[in-house]
Amino acid sequence: MEQGSTLRKLTDDEKRRFYADGYVIVRQAVPKALVEAARNRIRGAERGENLWMDTALTDLVNRSDLTPVLNDALGRFDPPSACQVGILKRRDPGESFNNVGYRDCDMPYFGAELHMDGNITIRSPQEPMEGTPEEIYRRHIASGPLGDIGRSAEVLGHNHTPLFQDPEMTLSLGSFNAFLFVCLNDQTEEGRGQTMVLPRSHHASEQFFQWQRAQNGCIGPEGPGWSRLDTKAQNRCGMVYMPDTMRDAFTNADSLTTPDGRRWPKPTPVLMEPGDACIATYHILHSGSRNERGTESRKNIIFRIRNKSRQPGQVLTGISDHPDRGWSGEWLEYEPGNNPWERSKNAMCDQWAEWEGMAGAVAEGRKSAETAKA
Ligand SMILES: [Fe+2]
Numbered sequence: 001m002e003q004g005s006t007l008r009k010l011t012d013d014e015k016r017r018f019y020a021d022g023y024v025i026v027r028q029a030v031p032k033a034l035v036e037a038a039r040n041r042i043r044g045a046e047r048g049e050n051l052w053m054d055t056a057l058t059d060l061v062n063r064s065d066l067t068p069v070l071n072d073a074l075g076r077f078d079p080p081s082a083c084q085v086g087i088l089k090r091r092d093p094g095e096s097f098n099n100v101g102y103r104d105c106d107m108p109y110f111g112a113e114l115h116m117d118g119n120i121t122i123r124s125p126q127e128p129m130e131g132t133p134e135e136i137y138r139r140h141i142a143s144g145p146l147g148d149i150g151r152s153a154e155v156l157g158h159n160h161t162p163l164f165q166d167p168e169m170t171l172s173l174g175s176f177n178a179f180l181f182v183c184l185n186d187q188t189e190e191g192r193g194q195t196m197v198l199p200r201s202h203h204a205s206e207q208f209f210q211w212q213r214a215q216n217g218c219i220g221p222e223g224p225g226w227s228r229l230d231t232k233a234q235n236r237c238g239m240v241y242m243p244d245t246m247r248d249a250f251t252n253a254d255s256l257t258t259p260d261g262r263r264w265p266k267p268t269p270v271l272m273e274p275g276d277a278c279i280a281t282y283h284i285l286h287s288g289s290r291n292e293r294g295t296e297s298r299k300n301i302i303f304r305i306r307n308k309s310r311q312p313g314q315v316l317t318g319i320s321d322h323p324d325r326g327w328s329g330e331w332l333e334y335e336p337g338n339n340p341w342e343r344s345k346n347a348m349c350d351q352w353a354e355w356e357g358m359a360g361a362v363a364e365g366r367k368s369a370e371t372a373k374a
Contacts, residue, residue: 080318101238174322193291
């Protein structure tokens with residue numbers, strides 16, 4: 001915080017919109033001096049240098065309005081010591097297969113691959129796969145960084161995220177509360193690599209998790225109604241980043257399609273200026289997008305924040321989408337009686353329960369949804 005500034009909070013109206021849409025933009029949340037320091041640090045980085053633990057970047061949260069805003073809306077959290085440095089160079093559409101199994105140039109909406117966080121990603125095969133769906137699954141999980149170790153919770157993706165969070169393989173998504181991204185360049189016009197969000201999808205994903213849990217207790221891909229792989233995609237091996245029922249609920253005759261006629265939900269680019277930041281719920285479908293029209297590389301610094309109350313005994317770095325495990329899938333120690341997977345399932349099925357300062361807006365939003373239904 002800059003000296004002399006008053007503690008900033010979301011207004012009641014911002015909280016109402018955050019509840020309804022699943023994301024909120026906090027304009028000029030970060031002072032210019034911190035934005036410039038972060039930009040200078042990125043500009044001065046050595047080739048290949050990783051800035052994920054650099055204080056010039058973590059200061060964007062730790063020394064800005066974002067800390068009091070989140071303390072008020074969410075509650076207490078560990079100050080981030082790491083971040084995802086989301087830099088996307090300008091580029092034209094390409095021929096390569098993306099993670100959902102389609103050629104980048106065939107994918108509508110600037111190549112958006114809408115997904116929920118906490119999901120494993122194993123690099124997409126660049127030649128179409130052959131064989132039965134079972135053979136493709138087996139070969140694909142064997143192509144991860146740990147090689148062919150069979151189907152288990154030990155399998156990791158190239159994004160460090162485990163195939164399953166728990167040893168019993170009943171939870172295949174990591175979880176947290178706030179997905180936070182700070183803008184460091186001009187992203188006021190579409191096509192500049194913005195993070196895209198699918199407004200209101202956070203309600204649908206929460207309902208879907210509740211439904212999955214009620215079926216057999218398994219949540220995420222490979223649970224009820226959600227396949228892991230899409231063997232009908234162009235390369236026959238796309239990651240299924242959202243359940244089919246959610247994709248169907250957010251598409252209609254106006255939706256753009258891939259050449260096979262499949263409809264894709266139209267996301268909203270989060271238009272921001274340097275110093276703006278967006279807080280989104282963990283539950284929202286979102287994606288990076290192609291920086292086709294930017295004036296420079298797209299620079300978003302991304303944080304994943306969880307209320308300290310979920311696991312008071314663990315210290316989080318602020319980068320991981322699977323904080324119930326270590327960054328490289330290590331098994332963490334929990335005291336007897338503390339089942340981290342059950343706690344996370346509870347939070348995923350009741351997404352606002354841990355947002356301590358949102359209770360009023362949530363009650364109001366739920367009440368008006370009930371009234372509208374009646
Ligand atoms: Fe993501």
